[in-house]
Amino acid sequence: MKAIITATSLLLVLGTVALGQTVTVKGTVNNQKGQPIPYAFVRDAQHNYATFADSTGAFKIKVDPSSTLSVGASNYKDVQLKLDNKTDVNIVLSEGGDDGNVASLKSGGQGSNSEFLRARDQLVSGTGTVAARAQSGREGGAGGSDVTLVKAGFVGEPTRGSRYLFEDWVPGCGINKEDGLVVEKANMYNYDKIGGDILFTNDGKSMAKVSTSQLKSFTLYDKKGHAHLYENAPEINNKPFVEVLLKTSKYIIYKRVDTKLSKADYHTDGVLEMGHRYDEYQDIDRYFFVNTAENKPHKISLKKSVLKNLMGSDADAFITAQGSRDVDEEYVKDLGNSLNNK
Known part of the structure; x- marks a missing residue:
């Protein structure tokens, strides 16, 4: 498994200044071919206003009307756009950089030695790995299964629900103890409902927990662009x-x-x-x-x-x-x- 360094060393710390009058700016982020760039990071370059575009590249953000928008995405060059009181903008990013891509939780094709975190795999607390999958002849150990299984004389069904809030990795950013905005474009996140941890990955294969010791809050953005604030x-x-x-x-x-796993309890008296x-x-x-x-x-x-x-x-x-x-x-x-x- 790929080694993981601490979350804070992966995060870019940005400064903060006093906030003033704001307006709502909406827009889209596309590449040079006119294709939307999902989950591009958009922020007011002078303030702590920030958001992520949704899965279609659309965004809405409150900003200082005299400020500058800073827009970036993994594997694209950052763009700075002076607003000059504009409230509707279309932003084009050109390819560049090598930040890497995060694999989807739903994607297949991982190597046989890959400990890939899937939506219903069990976490081993503190190790950033997935539980052994040879428990009682079933996939996924105590974390449940995505596949039909045979156990205790009956045909089992796939696990329902998930210990994770989102079905896939989502973008996110935080506020540190000094009220600075922290973000890493190459990272994607999820929330573990059982442990209460925010998890992050930068390769879709390995993961770690976001530390509360250096952050005041953290915000996750779902596929519709809705913000979920955590403290x-x-x-x-x-x-x-x-x-x-x-x-x-x-x-x-x-x-x-409060999330708990209820085990299969099928039985029959004939x-x-x-x-x-x-x-x-x-x-x-x-x-x-x-x-x-x-x-x-x-x-x-x-x-x-x-x-x-x-x-x-x-x-x-x-x-x-x-x-x-x-x-x-x-x-x-x-x-x-x-x-x-x-």
């Missing part, structure tokens, strides 16, 4: 990272995911068939509210009445504007954006 919050969960759905100077709402033929990762989502003045977490449900009771008049305008929209996690994130823009 260390031991008062919510004694795990390295916990997702933050809403964060303002007054309020925080966390999402804690007449009745009982249990399941598959292993399954089961998620239980719990939400916690913190008023920063008190700093005591309270377990909550995502309902309009609960949000109005907790935030009072602060949330009234947003809730009224949303009409009959259902309250879900995206609703809560949008509420947070609304409060931060006041």
Whole structure:
């Protein structure tokens, strides 16, 4: 297996300055052939505003209108674009550099000696490797299986669910203890729901954990370009990272995911068939509210009445504007954006 050095030595640390007035800029990132470049990294070169393009090369970002956009992607040359108050831009990157490519979690064709991290392989804590796959005559060890298997006299079925938040590696970036933006274009990431770790790879074969000791927060971007913010919050969960759905100077709402693996328990008495033929990762989502003045977490449900009771008049305008929209996690994130823009 390829040796892995520490996460922080792989990351480029960028400076930070005071933030001012912002506008929303949208655009696309393409190569010289007009083809979209998925997950290109886009940032305000003078501030800590940053995002990733989605799988179609499209992006949206808040920036200082007088600033410069810095855009880059693995195996492409970086581009600097002076905005001059433009809010709709099309960016073209030319090929160059040799940052390497990250293999997909879904890709096949790995060599027989390759310890490739697949979506349902089991992690061996602290080693960055995959568990042995010869356990009880089944693939994937205790981590479940992607294939049909035969065990204990019955035909098993593929594992349902996953211990990982995303089906494939996704882009991400962090904020360090000095409030600097940290990013590595060649790295891709995933979140381990059981261990609470953010994992990264730069070759699709080996991996390591992102350390909380040098980072304040880390953001993962899913295939739709939606941001998932993570912080260390031991008062919510004694795990390295916990997702933050809403964060303002007054309020925080966390999402804690408790995931467990339920083993196949199929059995029969010759007449009745009982249990399941598959292993399954089961998620239980719990939400916690913190008023920063008190700093005591309270377990909550995502309902309009609960949000109005907790935030009072602060949330009234947003809730009224949303009409009959259902309250879900995206609703809560949008509420947070609304409060931060006041």
